[in-house]
Structure formats: structure tokens, C-alpha cells
Amino acid sequence: MMKKIALYALLISATLMVGVCMGASNSTTTPGMSPTGKNIVDTAIAAGEFKTLVTALQTAGLVNTLNGTGPFTVFAPTDAAFAKLSKATLAALLANKTQLTSVLTYHVVPSIVMSTDLKNGMMIKTIQGENLTIKLANGGVMVNNATVVQADISSLNGVIHAIDTVLMPK
Secondary structure: OHHHHHHHHHHHHHHHHHHHHHHHHOOOOOOOOOOOOOOHHHHHHHHOOOHHHHHHHHHHOOHHHHOOOOOEEEEEEOHHHHHOOOHHHHHHHHHOHHHHHHHHHOOEEOOOOOHHHOOOOOEEEOOOOOEEEEEEEOOEEEEOOEEEEEEEEEEOOEEEEEEOOOOOOO
16 A cells, blocks of 8 residues: 555656656746647647547537637547447537537536646536546546546647546536
């Protein structure tokens, strides 16, 4: 148990050191943020695994919002996450802008939340208004019923955490 705690402390320290060093290398960039100038949407496009999400953001008219100054944290469903939905469910979502906007904004937090900030049982309020619940277990991070498959994808105006399931508000 002590070895596990020491390992987590070492990993967190190393992550913080990298963040500090990144910030020091470019004083006009927020520590941990990408100096490339790509915003959340451009970063998602460049990653190549968020095509369905980007299409949904365009359909809902949310691209300009996420191109804004932020900061934002997006728990971003991958294309594989959207593929878990039935074709009928996805088509219905894309056809109903109000419901689509609710689902998409349920994935967005109006602040930067890096993986090192997450705590077990933490509740994070989304732009949609409801809370997401964070669970830490077996070295992984769960957001409600979704697993974070890639954390801390930095952008100019926030951070993306790729998740394996589309989150549905209540």
C-alpha cells in the first residue's frame, strides 16, 4: 500500500514538474497549455479520434463557443464511444438540436481540470448544469460510467480528456 502511495506521489510530482517546465519555456502560455495555438476544436480535429464529436458540435452550433477564450475541460467521447450508440439513437440526437446541445454541454466544464486535479468522489459542475462524478480506481479514472482513455490533451483554451462512452444527462 505504501509503495502504491509513493508511486502515485512520484507520478503527480513528475507531472507537475513537466507542467512547470512547459510554462517556464513560454511565459505567454498557461502552464500545461499547448503553445501551438490550437483551440479545443482544432485540437480535437488534429487528434483524429473525435470526428463524430466535431460533427455533433457543428450540428449543435457549439464550435464558436469552444473556440472562445475558455477555459474549458472537455470530457470528449471518441469515435469509438459514439459507435457504441445505436444508429437510431445517434441519428435522433443529431436531429434534435436541443437534446444534442444538452448532451454535448454535459461533457464540458467551464474551467481547466487536469487529471492531477481529480479526486475520488469529486463532483464537477458542467456547462449543462448537472454534475459529473469522478471515480478513481485501479489506476484509472471514471467520469460517471465512462473511462478516461487519454488524459490531459492540452489546447490553447483548455484541456481534453478522451472518454470511451457518451455521457447522457439525467
